[in-house]
Amino acid sequence: MTNTDELKKKLGTKEEITWCPGCKNFLILEAVKKALAKLISEGYKHENLAMATGIGCHQKIYDYININGIYGLHGRVIPTAYGMKLGNPNLTVIGFAGDGDAYAEGMEHFIHAGRFNFDMTYIVADNQNFALTTGQATPTSQQGYKNKAEPLGEFNKPFNPIKLALACGMSFIARCDPRDINHTAEIIERAIKHKGFAYIEMMQHCLAFNIETNEEDRIMYKVDNKDGMKKAMELADEWDYNSKNGKIPIGIIYQENRKTQEDEWPQLKKLVEKKVGWKNFKK
């Protein structure tokens, strides 16, 4: 066994995995463990890794990764996670949310996250439906999607979360296809290493509900944008979450370096310098 394999094993738990067979959440879990194992092998402290999850299929990852964490409330991943950063800025914090979680219930947090720019990562598993409540439409479901709550089909046009993230000033924006585990792991690693709020839209097409979205992988292609905001806007516009046409860019769509929230507070900087959280800071 290689060092990374051993680390990955340490990052696992004995909990029984209850996702549907074939669910892309298995691939996301694998990519996350792969990225974290690499980071630990490079010197990140395992005990300083922490996660916050919402409620939905994605959140079961809380039981399957052996790192610190809060299994929080539906929609509240971002404040729970940035609260951890305020409590100890030395933690490496990753938020896991679903599309219902991030774009419906928790939207008021999403649109402020770029402005605050806490140094954390936010991974949204987007399967374009509320799967754990049996398939109702979310803000990214395509028009016409018939579900138990809307037998006449979804009337509302989906919004484009990548465009919204750009407009909200998030400092790192990427989209991933978990089918490509290595590429996804690489993007997660770069997101965690990014200083500031890093958002990943994870295309987690569901096998139980809204299954037609699984066809989206046919129009995906890889990008690594280094040409700034104008190019990022163009990339975001290439697919509208509604049509089966266009192109879906996968990879880093936007990245900029700017001061993080933690950099602004002299009180928090002291904790970073001394490498302690509030608990072990002498007043």
Next chain:
Amino acid sequence: MRFNILIGGRAGQGINKVSQIVSDILTKHGYFTFNYRDYPSLIRGGHNFNVLSISDKRVGSYESELDGIIAMDEKTLLLHKNELKKNGFIIDFKEFENLGRNLNIALAGALIKIFGIEKAILVERIKQEFNNKEALDAAEKGFNKKEKKFELKKLKNNIVRMSGSQGVAEGAVNSKIDLYLSYPMTPATAVMHELAAKQIENNLVVFQPENEIAVANAGLGASFAGAKTMIGSSGGGYDLMTEALSMQGISEIPLVVYLASRPGPGTGIPTYSTQADLDVALRGGHGEFPRIVIAPGDPIECIEKTNEAFYLSEKYGALSIILSDKHLAESEFSTDRKPNKILNLEIKRKIPGEGIVKASSYEHDEFGNTTEIPAIAKKNADDRTKKYEKIKEESEKFQMIKTYGNKNAKNLIIGWGSTKTAILDAIDSIDESIENPSKGNWKFLQVLYMKPMSDEIKKEIEKADKVILIEQNVTGQLGRLIREKTGIKIKNRILKYDGKPFASDELKNDLLKIK
């Protein structure tokens, strides 16, 4: 000796400055003051007034009949002249010309003269804050304008002045708070301002998240990571927090909540006062889980009880709620009592960075991982209930109730929170009037711990001939709580719910009417 002076004007004219200058001088002179602030929800214009109550003894309320009015505009006399006693005095803005923004200094100067306090003391105070000729001239003009009416001799009291908000902030700093999270909402906001102003010297962070839902969830995240954390709001903002408070119950992450109530339902009357949120403090949040609800009645109790709230919350992984209201939060009290010794707070639990820690809103096993096994669900529910018993046992070390007045009095008044000092003033006033046949017949039981609740309350009620409940709400919420805990229904009730706090003279009359 007691004076009640109303200072009225438009918002932005500086009525608070008049109160402050006069109070500063009187504090140094050894007199107790109480400053009630009455203002609508606007920034400039309208009609604001303060009632400054002054006494040679402890005072914690205002009276409805005024000894003097200081009018900064025409409306003040129009609205309040009928509240003035027969021989009361008026200091009118019309008596002064061309003073501009120094008008308030002149008015304060005039009042100091009426009280018979030396000019040198006034000048010294004005120099401290405004060392310019215009301000000193205004003070002199005001002083010279009026005749001495009283002779307030210097007293030897050692007095400090403080609002309830300052008390809560001081209690939090004494508890070594690391993080205060809040979204602006009257009347909770003043605690945020207090803590923010001194955050660097006290080594803490005051952060304003995007809304109250974020406040509560970020509070749990921060506390989980090892920060001593308090969050604060008023009615509507607190309502938004309650889902996260319920999560506190199952995750057992320590959390202290400051809840300053104002009249509802809905937006209600935002800048006025009520005690209508006891119910929601006791029960906000779904599911069954232990919590601590403490209601201090004056700023020194705010210091002490905030410290206890932090202590109990950290020790038991519990939710502590400090319940206040606009009247306690924003009135300025004076006292010569020193707060109790500070309780030392220690975080003993393991936090991220010291190993792997998990906290969950789902029912969970000993590692924090998800479970739906009935036996574990039952055990966890039982453990949460047992925890409450331990909290109650420990709370008994603190003052859960206080009693005042004649121990053998026949009549027992029961109240809580900001009504405390008005009740004490009303009882004092009855006891001081020599001819009053009701003298010595009154004692007061103040309930500070709403949850857990002291077993002594039942004993006190059973000892009394007559029990009177005083609350500032429409349904008598403490009365219902006492009935739930003791089975005793308190029939005599004095309830006020027009947004204005009790005036002690009116309260005294209400008490004497009870047959």
